[in-house]
Amino acid sequence: MIDVQALQDRFGIAGHLAVKERNGGLPVVEIQTKHVTAAVCLYGAHVMEYAHRGGKPVLWMSNYSYHELGKPIRGGIPVCWPWFSAHPTDPSKPVHGFARLRIWTMLSTTLLDDAVEIRLGLLSDERTRMMWPHDFQIQYTVTVGRTLRTELFVMNTGTSAVQCTAALHTYFTVGSIRDIVVSGLDGIEYIDNLDNSVRKRQDGDITFDRETDRIYLGTRGPHLIDDKKLRRKISIEKSGSNSTVVWNPWILKSKKTPDFGDTEYETMVCVETTNAAEDVVKIPPAGSHRLGSTIALE
Numbered sequence: 001m002i003d004v005q006a007l008q009d010r011f012g013i014a015g016h017l018a019v020k021e022r023n024g025g026l027p028v029v030e031i032q033t034k035h036v037t038a039a040v041c042l043y044g045a046h047v048m049e050y051a052h053r054g055g056k057p058v059l060w061m062s063n064y065s066y067h068e069l070g071k072p073i074r075g076g077i078p079v080c081w082p083w084f085s086a087h088p089t090d091p092s093k094p095v096h097g098f099a100r101l102r103i104w105t106m107l108s109t110t111l112l113d114d115a116v117e118i119r120l121g122l123l124s125d126e127r128t129r130m131m132w133p134h135d136f137q138i139q140y141t142v143t144v145g146r147t148l149r150t151e152l153f154v155m156n157t158g159t160s161a162v163q164c165t166a167a168l169h170t171y172f173t174v175g176s177i178r179d180i181v182v183s184g185l186d187g188i189e190y191i192d193n194l195d196n197s198v199r200k201r202q203d204g205d206i207t208f209d210r211e212t213d214r215i216y217l218g219t220r221g222p223h224l225i226d227d228k229k230l231r232r233k234i235s236i237e238k239s240g241s242n243s244t245v246v247w248n249p250w251i252l253k254s255k256k257t258p259d260f261g262d263t264e265y266e267t268m269v270c271v272e273t274t275n276a277a278e279d280v281v282k283i284p285p286a287g288s289h290r291l292g293s294t295i296a297l298e
């Protein structure tokens with residue numbers, strides 16, 4: 001298992017960054033600045049928490065989330081890679097790929113002017129090659145400040161071209177799912193995953209009164225969550241992404257999901273920065289792709 005003390009000794013930044021062992025024994029990087037706090041689990045390179053001091057968390061986390069190897073964490077920003085959703089041909093492979101099920105390596109920590117940056121890495125190995133027969137190197141940069149910037153930098157270190165799909169599968173805290181509006185997708189075509197993948201077109205802003213699971217296509221953002229109950233707006237700016245997923249499980253799916261509380265759907269929404277559906281990323285040998293998201297409270 002990970003030597004947390006050695007990581008703390010090497011990467012800790014007094015008053016701003018500490019590496020600790022948390023629930024389930026997983027190594028977690030706890031970050032604080034004058035204005036914000038955050039927590040990033042090395043398992044899955046998973047941004048679990050992000051909040052402005054004195055405010056409601058920006059990122060949502062289930063009270064029923066697993067925190068154990070082999071099971072994904074429910075909430076925050078799951079890193080879904082090298083495929084989004086179910087594996088295209090092999091149902092035995094994990095949904096949303098293997099990146100969120102691996103312990104990532106700490107590469108660097110940096111104190112910036114009004115933010116803290118950490119860089120995590122994942123390299124192909126015999127286990128990943130069993131899942132996905134290619135070589136890669138990923139650097140995931142998380143910059144925690146008044147905004148939350150995450151960037152997945154994927155390098156193809158193999159000798160053949162690869163293609164992948166992905167998601168920064170972000171769970172946002174909302175006051176009440178029935179009292180939010182998601183804008184920035186008006187007129188955009190989407191695949192309705194709950195209606196036989198029929199393609200439809202978004203008419204105006206998105207509101208929620210049922211299970212919602214849509215892949216919006218040909219959209220580079222930005223998007224806005226207007227939370228009437230919490231009287232705040234969360235903006236999502238994307239880079240390297242031409243699709244966005246909007247998801248809320250609603251009642252039945254929440255009840256059927258062990259790591260989702262029966263009523264937890266009421267205070268969350270996923271607006272995901274993705275390379276999904278036909279927004280497939282093709283990377284030549286020695287090539288790379290950057291998928292990025294910047295989250296800000298308006």
Ligand code: TA6
Pocket residue numbers: 072085095096169193213245247270272
């Ligand atoms: O992004 C939406 C989605 O693909 C939904 O269909 C639902 O499966 C969700 O992801 C959560 O997936 P997970 O494997 O984390 O339970």
